[in-house]
Amino acid sequence: MSEMRKVGIVGCGVMGSGIAEACARAGLDVIVAVSTEASLAPARRRVTAWLDRGLRRATITEAERDTALARVSFVTDLAELGDRQIVFEAVPESESIKLDVLGALDKILDNPDVILASNTSSIPIIRLARATSRPAQVIGVHFFNPVPALPLVELIGSLLTADETYARAESFVAGPLGKQVIRSQDRAGFVVNALLIPFLLSAVRMVESGFARADVVDRGMVLGCSHPMGPLKLADLIGLDTVASIAEALYEEFKEPLYTPPPLLLRMVEGGLLGKKTGRGFYEYA
Numbered sequence: 456m457s458e459m460r461k462v463g464i465v466g467c468g469v470m471g472s473g474i475a476e477a478c479a480r481a482g483l484d485v486i487v488a489v490s491t492e493a494s495l496a497p498a499r500r501r502v503t504a505w506l507d508r509g510l511r512r513a514t515i516t517e518a519e520r521d522t523a524l525a526r527v528s529f530v531t532d533l534a535e536l537g538d539r540q541i542v543f544e545a546v547p548e549s550e551s552i553k554l555d556v557l558g559a560l561d562k563i564l565d566n567p568d569v570i571l572a573s574n575t576s577s578i579p580i581i582r583l584a585r586a587t588s589r590p591a592q593v594i595g596v597h598f599f600n601p602v603p604a605l606p607l608v609e610l611i612g613s614l615l616t617a618d619e620t621y622a623r624a625e626s627f628v629a630g631p632l633g634k635q636v637i638r639s640q641d642r643a644g645f646v647v648n649a650l651l652i653p654f655l656l657s658a659v660r661m662v663e664s665g666f667a668r669a670d671v672v673d674r675g676m677v678l679g680c681s682h683p684m685g686p687l688k689l690a691d692l693i694g695l696d697t698v699a700s701i702a703e704a705l706y707e708e709f710k711e712p713l714y715t716p717p718p719l720l721l722r723m724v725e726g727g728l729l730g731k732k733t734g735r736g737f738y739e740y741a
């Protein structure tokens with residue numbers, strides 16, 4: 456089985472851009488597919504911004520930044536991913552959007568061995584795999600945000616994922632990308648989000664009920680429990696739309712009240728207050 460050097464990424468928001476940066480820095484050939492012409496410039500800007508942060512942190516030189524950026528092409532036509540060996544989907548946390556994208560990819564990917572990797576935070580992989588004619592090659596490869604800073608990747612195989620797909624995906628993320636891997640069974644939220652999301656929702660409920668302000672909750676967890684950031688700042692970093700969608704997927708699976716998205720969270724999403732990516736959530740961002 457040949458080494459996977461041709462990477463495709465669909466979606467270039469918070470996560471797609473981070474995955475693109477990681478792959479480009481690893482010396483891989485990357486094509487990023489976005490949905491419209493208007494998305495091209497922001498997509499390139501996000502990948503560049505990750506590389507520039509690396510430059511500021513001196514984890515990369517200027518020349519390495521330029522070489523890495525030159526390895527990434529941005530396209531609007533999914534068909535340009537036809538020759539890829541591994542394709543990551545990083546489109547929004549919506550089952551219907553992901554099913555459309557995976558179904559379309561299934562039709563255009565030439566290579567019978569191609570791996571279709573979903574970065575979903577919560578949707579059971581088997582439901583995504585069934586949108587394709589190759590469920591044995593579909594796997595959850597769940598990166599964490601910010602991708603350059605966090606070493607973990609959760610790998611989630613469905614009941615139909617081939618052992619070989621698991622092994623190839625693991626050697627890809629642990630090899631060129633240098634990530635550490637935990638394996639999860641295929642249930643909503645996997646390991647990390649099944650634990651993290653109820654915590655974030657509890658913090659939202661504290662604010663919603665008027666019990667404590669967002670900055671008080673966050674200071675409590677940073678100074679009292681040594682978390683790198685408080686839960687409301689973290690929810691803003693993830694994206695409140697994504698937090699709400701993960702909560703809904705968890706609730707759909709387990710029907711536990713602790714997973715229900717609080718009305719305040721839903722109203723903020725409906726109002727476009729999605730957190731850092733839109734400039735306002737529980738906090739404001741310049």
Ligand SMILES: CC(=O)CC(=O)SCCNC(=O)CCNC(=O)[C@H](O)C(C)(C)COP(=O)(O)OP(=O)(O)OC[C@H]1O[C@@H](n2cnc3c(N)ncnc32)[C@H](O)[C@@H]1OP(=O)(O)O
Pocket residue numbers: 505508509512575576598599600601603604605648651683684689693697
């Ligand atoms: C929702 C899901 O499905 C799964 C998830 O991802 S859940 C979310 C998981 N993520 C977390 O829990 C993050 C918790 N927070 C942290 O680990 C840290 O606060 C942090 C890594 C985000 C930043 O830590 P820090 O370096 O001490 O802070 P700081 O120096 O202020 O970071 C500044 C910036 O560098 C970025 N950054 C941090 N480390 C970086 C690195 N090694 N390379 C590139 N960028 C980096 C940060 O994103 C931040 O971005 P902005 O410039 O846009 O503000």
Ligand SMILES: NC(=O)C1=CN([C@@H]2O[C@H](COP(=O)(O)OP(=O)(O)OC[C@H]3O[C@@H](n4cnc5c(N)ncnc54)[C@H](OP(=O)(O)O)[C@@H]3O)[C@@H](O)[C@H]2O)C=CC1
Pocket residue numbers: 465466467468469470471488489490491493494544545546547548549552556574575576577597598599600692693694697732
């Ligand atoms: N945010 C986080 O902390 C984490 C998120 N995840 C998961 O990663 C996935 C992506 O999340 P995230 O990056 O945060 O979301 P974002 O909202 O930041 O980005 C999603 C991107 O997908 C693009 N998009 C939408 N539809 C399509 C399409 N049909 N084809 C190509 N691109 C499309 C959107 O841009 P445009 O429409 O302009 O093209 C947008 O930029 C989700 O499944 C999420 O749950 C996983 C780990 C952490």
